[in-house]
Amino acid sequence: MTVKIIAQIAGDGIGPEVIRQGRKAADAATAKTGTDLEWRTFPWGASHYLSTGEVLPDDAVDRLSECDSIYLGAIGDPKVKPGILERGILLTLRFGFDMYVNLRPARAFPKVPVPIAGADGHSIDMLVVRENTEDLYMGLGATGDGSIDEAIEAERGLYDLTGSVKLETGHRMAMQMGIATEPAIRRITATACRFARGRGDDSILLATKANAMPQLYGFWEEIAADEAKAQGIPMETMNVDAMCYHAVRSPWDFGTVLCPNLFGDIVSDLFAGITGGLGVAAGGNLGDGLGMFEPIHGSAPDIAGTDRANPLAAILSAGLMLDSLGEHRAAKTIDRAVETFLSENDGDDLPREMGGQVGTEAVGDRVAEIIERIG
Ligand code: ATP
Ligand code: MG
Numbered sequence: 001m002t003v004k005i006i007a008q009i010a011g012d013g014i015g016p017e018v019i020r021q022g023r024k025a026a027d028a029a030t031a032k033t034g035t036d037l038e039w040r041t042f043p044w045g046a047s048h049y050l051s052t053g054e055v056l057p058d059d060a061v062d063r064l065s066e067c068d069s070i071y072l073g074a075i076g077d078p079k080v081k082p083g084i085l086e087r088g089i090l091l092t093l094r095f096g097f098d099m100y101v102n103l104r105p106a107r108a109f110p111k112v113p114v115p116i117a118g119a120d121g122h123s124i125d126m127l128v129v130r131e132n133t134e135d136l137y138m139g140l141g142a143t144g145d146g147s148i149d150e151a152i153e154a155e156r157g158l159y160d161l162t163g164s165v166k167l168e169t170g171h172r173m174a175m176q177m178g179i180a181t182e183p184a185i186r187r188i189t190a191t192a193c194r195f196a197r198g199r200g201d202d203s204i205l206l207a208t209k210a211n212a213m214p215q216l217y218g219f220w221e222e223i224a225a226d227e228a229k230a231q232g233i234p235m236e237t238m239n240v241d242a243m244c245y246h247a248v249r250s251p252w253d254f255g256t257v258l259c260p261n262l263f264g265d266i267v268s269d270l271f272a273g274i275t276g277g278l279g280v281a282a283g284g285n286l287g288d289g290l291g292m293f294e295p296i297h298g299s300a301p302d303i304a305g306t307d308r309a310n311p312l313a314a315i316l317s318a319g320l321m322l323d324s325l326g327e328h329r330a331a332k333t334i335d336r337a338v339e340t341f342l343s344e345n346d347g348d349d350l351p352r353e354m355g356g357q358v359g360t361e362a363v364g365d366r367v368a369e370i371i372e373r374i375g
Pocket of ligand 2: 298
């Protein structure tokens with residue numbers, strides 16, 4: 001019997017409600033594969049912070065290191081100032097475990113309306129592989145009163161890299177810097193190739209904006225192309241704006257899409273919108289150590305405690321997590337069970353978020369039953 005230890009951080013609002021359903025699905029799916037999931041629960045999140053004043057204990061990363069993966073609900077509460085928990089928990093864990101990949105599958109499921117004309121009869125199954133550590137999201141920026149030099153002067157030390165830039169504007173101004181390093185591009189490209197191969201895609205698509213930002217994204221194209229070649233997967237490139245245009249017109253033409261951090265953030269949400277939204281949008285952050293898997297939606301305090309949350313996104317995230325742990329059969333079973341649940345049911349028998357009458361717990365039970373039947 002293999003044992004995998006899962007750190008469960010259910011969090012706030014609907015987080016605990018949907019996580020319970022994902023856990024049921026994961027337990028049911030691994031029951032027949034000879035793997036035992038050991039769940040360790042951690043209380044962190046907005047409620048914990050509001051009642052104890054603690055965001056994350058100093059030994060959080062150490063304690064989580066004993067686990068194989070993190071399964072996260074949603075963290076946040078309107079009473080907590082934005083940023084405190086995002087930085088204090090999510091970024092700490094992401095950087096603590098060097099989770100350099102953000103994975104966002106976007107798939108059209110039965111009964112989930114796709115807001116795209118002509119989608120009937122097409123299979124939409126995309127995957128965004130987003131670089132998670134660099135680009136314009138490193139907080140390398142400054143504001144100044146008239147020149148970049150002044151802005152740089154204001155935050156000396158961090159910005160030695162731009163010491164040679166001289167730009168007088170005479171106006172208040174601001175700058176933000178994007179960074180790309182060869183090892184980071186190589187490892188994310190290799191990851192995209194690995195996932196493409198696993199999905200049966202015969203190529204990957206790199207979406208950047210090399211025409212407008214040739215230094216940063218020209219470099220991306222050069223390194224990514226070389227790495228994809230080394231991995232034996234053909235790579236195409238497209239400007240991200242053109243890709244967005246095509247994606248809303250014919251999303252069925254897309255498979256594995258590789259993006260730098262900023263564009264990946266935007267494209268992930270676009271793809272989630274194309275495939276029907278928050279109720280079924282799963283995500284994962286992974287590195288070479290343990291990863292963190294979560295539904296894309298937030299804590300949704302407006303519906304917490306009302307049995308209205310759709311747990312399918314959390315259930316699908318549990319599937320992604322199992323896949324990353326090498327539990328491919330269990331992961332596939334979860335995916336198929338969600339698909340089966342949606343195709344077997346109509347009207348009132350759908351989740352409430354989709355216009356039906358089935359509550360959070362009951363959706364979880366039905367999916368778990370299907371898993372037992374087909375697993
Ligand atoms: P964040 O601050 O992270 O955006 P949030 O609490 O605002 O989190 P969102 O994910 O932005 O939550 O969701 C917006 C709204 O969509 C929620 O307030 C809720 O009404 C609805 N919603 C989100 N997820 C679900 C779900 N799984 N089931 C049903 N409704 C949902
Ligand atoms: Mg929101």
